[in-house]
Amino acid sequence: MRACMGVSLVAMTTSDTTHTTLYNHTNITSDNANKYKVDGVLSALLLSYPYPIFKWNKKTQDAILSSFFWGYVVLQVPAGQLAHRLGARRLLAGALFVNALVSFCLPWAAYYGGWAWVAVFRIKQGLSQACIMPGIHTLLGKWTPLRERSRLTAWVHGGHALGPVLGLPVTGFIASSPLGWPGVFRFYGVLAALVGALIWYLTADTPAKHPYITYGEKLYIENDIGDDSQKPKTVPWRKILSHRGMYAIIAAHIAQVWGQIILYGELPYFMDKVMEVNIKANGMLTALPFLVMWFTNFFFSWVADKLIVKKILSVTHTRKLATSVGSLSAAIGLIVLAFVPKKLVIVETVLVVLVGFKVTTHAGVYVNNIDISPNFSGAMMSISNFISNLCASLAPIVTAFILTDVTSEYLWRQVFFVAAGIYFVSNLVYLILGTAERAEWNDLPKKQITINVEECNPMLDTEGK
Structure with a gap:
């Protein structure tokens, strides 16, 4: 979802200076009418070809690309607190559902609101995606025993490498298909919603909360990491x-x-x-x-x-x-x-x-x-x-x-x-x-129990007095 914007901008924009700044419903002229013409409900919803093309210069495009990180950086530290209080399952699923909605609606934001609204939508995606890494590491902290920690964490982080491999060609293929550049954002919107649903229904914050985990597996993880009740x-x-x-x-x-x-x-x-x-x-x-x-x-x-x-x-x-x-x-x-x-x-x-x-x-x-x-x-x-x-x-x-x-x-x-x-x-x-x-501050300190010896003596009396 981060990589798709750069590729999509190639299909969304033009360097043709003979046309006006923005081809949208408020700026259709005889010069660009053949480029984009609203014809029915599907065309107004950007669900049918042809699709609008925008005259956004390099600075505007860079601002759109940068806007994601404005939101991403702002919510990083609060996201760590949210992951601890809400739980990683809710945070990750919620972040993906927000991304799904924003991505699916982004083509309408571009057409009806211009580049400024695209930047606003990308900021929203950055804010929600700021929760991903803290959420992932909170989840890994509850589920990865030491002897498997490197492999399990690397498996998750491997998505950083595999994402561009799959995302870049898929984005280009969709943008050049009849779905056009709006189809790119709708595809990733649907995909994010599906992944969010999988996380919501198949994961749990801790082994103790998972409905299908075996007792042996739960004991194996908790013996290594610790009981979550002491969190x-x-x-x-x-x-x-x-x-x-x-x-x-x-x-x-x-x-x-x-x-x-x-x-x-x-x-x-x-x-x-x-x-x-x-x-x-x-x-x-x-x-x-x-x-x-x-x-x-x-x-x-x-x-x-x-x-x-x-x-x-x-x-x-x-x-x-x-x-x-x-x-x-x-x-x-x-x-x-x-x-x-x-x-x-x-x-x-x-x-x-x-x-x-x-x-x-x-x-x-x-x-x-x-x-x-x-x-x-x-x-x-x-x-x-x-x-x-x-x-x-x-x-x-x-x-x-x-x-x-x-x-x-x-x-x-x-x-x-x-x-x-x-x-x-x-x-x-x-x-x-x-x-x-x-770290010693990872767990609550052990509770010190004070015993009143005189009070306990009658219960410890073995002579039956």
Whole structure:
């Protein structure tokens, strides 16, 4: 749903300057009447071809793309509290239902309200999707025993890699079909509603609340994680923010998000302007790194679990190793990209190797909050996700400041060096401060029971007096 907007804008907009700014029901002229003409109820509801085309300039389109993250960042920290109080099941299902409704209605917002209403709708999607990561980690905190934690968490985070692989070509296919660009948002609206329904009917906040779980499985999970009845009622924000592991996670998370923006947002421009290859126009070139990431994701998470189960490394050292492999491979890969010859095969190979190893962080920093506090892993994720996205939002600004000439290899090297430096520094902070030890504030303190010996003596009298 995040990736579809960029592709959809290609089908929604035109650079034809001979037409007016917006083709909608308030601005139909003889010049554009042949482009779009309201003809009946289906046409007014954008359910039949042809569909309106909008004259939105690059700044307007960038504002629409950015509007999602305005909402996404704002609700990150409150989402952690919501996940703790409402439960992950309600929060995730509710977020998906909101996304479904907003996505389904977005074509009408574009036609009847213009780009401003599209931005408002995308902000709403950002607000609701801010609940996804805290909700997911709250759920993982209740369901993932230590010996399976890396694999289960990586399986979930693997959706980040698989989503673009499936989403980008599906979006393009629907946009070029008779359903047109409105069909893209309706398709994802229906899909979000279906996934929300699955979460609502098939999941539970904890093993104890699941109606179909076996007693043996429930006991297996609770013996490892703890009984949910001892869950603290309020989030200890002060203790979380004073824990050194929280700052280690934040540092590593900032580098991961910054790197993602450079790799997935800026690298295509490097390929286009310097390599003279439009990577976005080649579906295979676009999908291959994500596919490799999806497969290596499971291998590295399996290795991480084995290192813990076989007691080859402690949990803390396993998380540090996984994070270091992902961060340092990404840093080295970016430096290599800055100096490789202008050959597509070489660049694509470096990119595939870089992304394939970078995914090891799914078994490192991304699961670390669950190790520290299963009860408050959602709150910890909301904090790190908020700060990392806020800091990484500077990546496009820094890149634009450096790239005074987008065709200059020298300037692109500086962009890659900055990203590599952030990876190195953040990983060093994580190695120094990182820990996977269970925090003492994760559970309620044990109740101290005071016994009145004189009162109990008559009950303990064995002589029958």
